[in-house]
Amino acid sequence: MSVQMVRLENVIKEFDDSIVVDNLSLDIRAGEFLTLLGPSGCGKTTTLRMIAGFEKPTTGKILLNGKQVDDMEPYKREVNTVFQSYSLFPHMTVFDNVAFGLKMKKVGKEEIKERVTKALKLVQLEEYGNRKPKQLSGGQQQRIAIARAIVNNPKVLLLDEPLGALDLKLRKQMQLELKHLQQTLNITFIYVTHDQEEALTMSDRIVVMNKGKIEQIGQPVEIYERPQTRFVADFIGQTNIIEGTVSEINGDLATMEFAGQTIQIPNANHVELNEEVFISVRPEKMKVSRTPFEGAINLKGTFKEKIYVGSVTKIVVTMPNGKNLTINESHDKIEDLTDTSDELFVSWKPIHSVVLKK
Amino acid sequence: MRSSFRKAYLLLSPSLFWLTLFLVIPVLFIAVISFTTNGDFGRIIYEFSTDAYSSAFSSLYAKVIWQSIWWALLATIVCLVIAYPFAYFIANAGKWKNILLLLVMVPFWTNLLIRLYAWIILLNNQGVVNNFLIKLGFIDEPLALMYSPGGVILGLVYGFLPFMILPIYSSIEQLDKTYLEASEDLGAGPVRTFLSITLPLTFPGILAGFIITFVPAISVFVVTDLFTGGKLLMVGNVIRDAFLVEMNWQLGAALSLLLMILVLLSLMIFMRFTSRKDRKLLI
Numbered sequence: 058m059s060v061q062m063v064r065l066e067n068v069i070k071e072f073d074d075s076i077v078v079d080n081l082s083l084d085i086r087a088g089e090f091l092t093l094l095g096p097s098g099c100g101k102t103t104t105l106r107m108i109a110g111f112e113k114p115t116t117g118k119i120l121l122n123g124k125q126v127d128d129m130e131p132y133k134r135e136v137n138t139v140f141q142s143y144s145l146f147p148h149m150t151v152f153d154n155v156a157f158g159l160k161m162k163k164v165g166k167e168e169i170k171e172r173v174t175k176a177l178k179l180v181q182l183e184e185y186g187n188r189k190p191k192q193l194s195g196g197q198q199q200r201i202a203i204a205r206a207i208v209n210n211p212k213v214l215l216l217d218e219p220l221g222a223l224d225l226k227l228r229k230q231m232q233l234e235l236k237h238l239q240q241t242l243n244i245t246f247i248y249v250t251h252d253q254e255e256a257l258t259m260s261d262r263i264v265v266m267n268k269g270k271i272e273q274i275g276q277p278v279e280i281y282e283r284p285q286t287r288f289v290a291d292f293i294g295q296t297n298i299i300e301g302t303v304s305e306i307n308g309d310l311a312t313m314e315f316a317g318q319t320i321q322i323p324n325a326n327h328v329e330l331n332e333e334v335f336i337s338v339r340p341e342k343m344k345v346s347r348t349p350f351e352g353a354i355n356l357k358g359t360f361k362e363k364i365y366v367g368s369v370t371k372i373v374v375t376m377p378n379g380k381n382l383t384i385n386e387s388h389d390k391i392e393d394l395t396d397t398s399d400e401l402f403v404s405w406k407p408i409h410s411v412v413l414k415k
Numbered sequence: 416m417r418s419s420f421r422k423a424y425l426l427l428s429p430s431l432f433w434l435t436l437f438l439v440i441p442v443l444f445i446a447v448i449s450f451t452t453n454g455d456f457g458r459i460i461y462e463f464s465t466d467a468y469s470s471a472f473s474s475l476y477a478k479v480i481w482q483s484i485w486w487a488l489l490a491t492i493v494c495l496v497i498a499y500p501f502a503y504f505i506a507n508a509g510k511w512k513n514i515l516l517l518l519v520m521v522p523f524w525t526n527l528l529i530r531l532y533a534w535i536i537l538l539n540n541q542g543v544v545n546n547f548l549i550k551l552g553f554i555d556e557p558l559a560l561m562y563s564p565g566g567v568i569l570g571l572v573y574g575f576l577p578f579m580i581l582p583i584y585s586s587i588e589q590l591d592k593t594y595l596e597a598s599e600d601l602g603a604g605p606v607r608t609f610l611s612i613t614l615p616l617t618f619p620g621i622l623a624g625f626i627i628t629f630v631p632a633i634s635v636f637v638v639t640d641l642f643t644g645g646k647l648l649m650v651g652n653v654i655r656d657a658f659l660v661e662m663n664w665q666l667g668a669a670l671s672l673l674l675m676i677l678v679l680l681s682l683m684i685f686m687r688f689t690s691r692k693d694r695k696l697l698i
Contacts, residue, residue, distance in 0.1 A: 111596055131599040144597040148615045157611075158601035209601065 060087040061123070062213055062245045063108060068117035070103055070269075077103045079269035081117075085213075085247060090239050092248045094256040095266035096292070101249045104266075105215050108247065109138050122212055132161075136213040137206035141221055143198045145190035151177070151201050152186035158209040176208035177201075179238070196227050203238070213245045220255065232258050253293045257281060265289050281339075287413045290337035297340065297382045298413075303332045310407065316378035320354050321407040328412065335413045342409040343384040345372055350404040358382065360399040374403050442675070449668035457662025467665035471673060476653060476666075480673070483650040486564065487633035490571035491579070494628050495621065497572070498579035502620075505580075506587040516584070519577050527574055531641045534573065538566065538642075561642050567649070570638035575631055579624040582696040586620025587613070619693030626685050630678050650674060 063085040070078040078100040085091050093101035106112040107119060110131030119127040126134055137158065145154050155173045164172070177183040180200035182193075190198055199219060206214055216235075220228045236259045239246045250256055256263050257277040265272040265280060265288070273280060273289045284290035287298060301315035311324040313334060320336070328334055349355035358374040361381060369385040376382060382403050424431075449467050452460040470476060505515045522530060537543045538560040545557040560566055590613065598608040636651030645652070650670060657667030686694070 109596075109600060111599075130604075131596070132602050132604050136600075138597070138600045140593055140597060142591075142593055144591070144593040146594060146597070146612060146616075157598070157603070161602035161607060205601070 061085070062087040062089070062121070063247070064118075064120040065104070065108075066118040066120070068104070068107065068114045068119065070100070070107060070112060071115045077269055078107070078114075081269070081271060083264060083271065083274070085245060087245055088243050090236065090246045090248065090259060090261045092250060092256040092260040092263045093266055094250060094253060094263050094292075095272075096251055099266040100269040101251075101266050102217055105138075105217055105247060105249045108213070109136055109215050110134050135211055136215055137209050137211040138215040138217065139202050139206050139219045141218045143190075143202040143219075145198055145201055145205070147190055149189075150186065151182070151188050151190065151193070154190065154201060155186075155205045155208050158205065162209070172208050173204075176204040179207070180204045195222055196231070199223060199231065203235075207238075207242060207244065211244065213247060214239075216246060216248045218250055219248075220250075228255070235259060257293070265292065267292075283411055284337055285414055287335055287337075290411065290413055295340055295383065296337045297343070299336050299338065299380070299382075301334060301336070303328045303330055303334055306330060315356070316376045316380065318356050318377075320356070320410060322410045322412055323408060325412065336410045337413055338382075338405055338410055340371065340383045340385040341369075343382070343403055343405045345374060345384050345386060345401050345403055347399075347401065349402045353404045353406055354410070355402045355404045356382070357400065357402055360401050374401055445668045445671055448664050449672055451665055453663055453665045457664060459664060464665070467663075467669035470666055471669045476670065479648050479653050480650050480670075482648070483633050484677070486567055486571065486649065487629055490568045490575070490632050491625055491629045493568065493572045494576050494579040495583075495625065498576060498583055498624060499621070502580050502584035502587055505584055519580050523577065528637055528641070531570060531574070531637060534570065535561065535641060538569075562644065562646055564647065566642045567639055567647055570642045571632045571635070574635065574638060575628045578628045578631070582623040582627065583617065583620040585696055586617040586623075586693075590616055619689045620696050622685050622688060623693070623696035626681055629681060633677070634674055 061084050065083040068081045095101050107114050114127050156169050159169045220231050263280045264274050267288050273285045290296045301313035304314045305312040309324050311322050311328050313320045313322050358376045361373040361375045364371040370388050372384045374382050452462040452464040454460040540557040548554045594612050598612045634651045639647050639649045654667045654670045657663045
């Protein structure tokens with residue numbers, strides 16, 4: 058069992074009668090890259106700010122390396138933050154910005170110089186020490202903000218949507234760089250983002266939040282492949298949510314009625330007979346064809362449209378009850394699927410049906 | 416390109432006309448007069464002369480000019496010391512902010528002259544403050560709150576304090592609060608954060624406040640008039656007396672020009688240390 062670095066115990070945060078963080082409990086391990094993921098207003102940034110000390114929890118406890126810190130001022134906590142707007146001090150040079158934290162800790166001049174140089178080297182900007190932040194590009198300012206935080210060897214590094222202001226290409230590059238940096242330094246990273254792809258790319262574990270509560274915690278593959286709730290299935294990637302009634306239970310498998318057809322679902326969540334259930338099936342797990350597949354779920358429907366999106370083509374098939382299913386197919390498979398009156402089968406394996414909690 | 420310039424000048428012409436008529440021409444007029452000769456009973460004789468400047472730089476007037484600079488400077492510094500914490504407090508007062516700002520502005524709605532008369536009732540030797548202190552036994556003799564350099568500075572501070580508060584307030588208000596969070600995050604306590612981040616980042620506001628307090632403070636004459644009964648002089652009194660009492664327009668004009676140069680110099684210093692954005696604090 059690895060060491061707990063940050064622990065949140067039943068943390069509640071209220072602002073003017075509205076509950077922003079609602080009874081949140083979470084353990085964050087040492088050396089872990091943990092992402093708080095959710096739409097804006099889900100409480101992820103507030104949670105981060107409580108760990109940093111900028112907000113105090115209304116009730117509940119926050120422990121940092123085993124020590125209770127929820128009343129401790131931010132400048133006494135052994136965490137550092139990379140701000141969304143970078144917040145580099147405009148009146149100081151890059152070197153002085155990075156040295157600021159060390160100066161506050163009364164580190165010797167020689168050591169400051171050594172550590173700042175090392176930190177600037179780590180973010181590949183060692184020649185920019187004499188510049189002012191304004192003279193740097195957004196991406197460079199971002200790196201300085203990271204250098205300014207990690208130079209202090211914090212126990213935990215908090216990152217509040219640090220890549221939000223960068224363009225897509227630079228963002229992708231920085232995602233990998235941050236991930237590698239975290240592995241090299243072996244510091245606990247707590248990363249806040251609303252970008253699910255970013256979260257899947259970088260994290261060891263993802264905490265999906267919605268309306269101040271945790272929806273699901275898990276590794277990226279668990280979050281994507283086995284979403285537990287409708288919210289998670291919908292928020293992470295694209296999916297088809299299919300609603301039906303359980304008509305038969307047979308051990309590990311159950312059968313669900315949908316639009317006059319049957320779908321086999323795994324009975325991992327112990328569904329009950331005649332229960333209304335939702336399942337999520339990812340578009341890339343589905344296939345379309347003119348004939349049904351053996352040993353798979355086959356739903357009959359009519360071709361509606363195909364949308365070319367570059368890497369794949371999305372095919373929309375309308376079910377008899379009017380519900381549209383979206384399937385990702387490779388381009389060569391769909392050459393002949395142009396007639397709108399075509400009857401098609403949408404097929405997937407029963408294990409790819411993920412039963413969601415209501 | 417040329418036509419757009421012409422268009423710009425055309426659009427500017429009303430204000431250019433206004434400025435020429437009411438600023439440039441009067442200043443030129445003053446400049447010309449300062450180099451003329453003083454005739455009997457204040458008659459202006461259009462003969463070149465630097466007499467006015469020789470007397471302006473004579474020890475008598477130079478002393479008044481230095482005294483004015485010194486008092487205005489002292490008053491400005493006192494204003495700064497009072498205004499900064501006050502502005503800081505207002506900027507962080509949340510929902511009370513607007514009410515407090517209004518209270519700062521209210522005195523502007525009454526003439527300075529009338530407000531200074533009110534202070535005389537408080538400050539003179541038989542005034543409220545002295546009587547109160549004597550009754551309480553803190554002092555035996557009335558304090559010379561008026562008729563003293565201290566009284567002049569008090570009057571200047573009172574008159575121009577809002578000029579200092581407003582630009583400082585606006586620079587503190589505009590300060591991005593995440594800089595303060597970043598500073599705290601990096602281990603700086605409130606005092607260090609104030610000294611290393613807040614103070615340098617609000618320096619343009621301090622500078623702007625300094626200029627717009629110093630400039631009227633150095634030229635005002637009602638404070639010395641009312642608080643010292645004309646016993647102590649600032650350069651404003653001398654200029655007024657030169658024009659209206661001594662009928663020496665040449666001297667008044669020369670002193671006015673010197674004062675104007677002093678003000679322009681301080682503005683240049685301000686420009687030197689601030690960016691285009693910061694200069695908005697002056698307005």
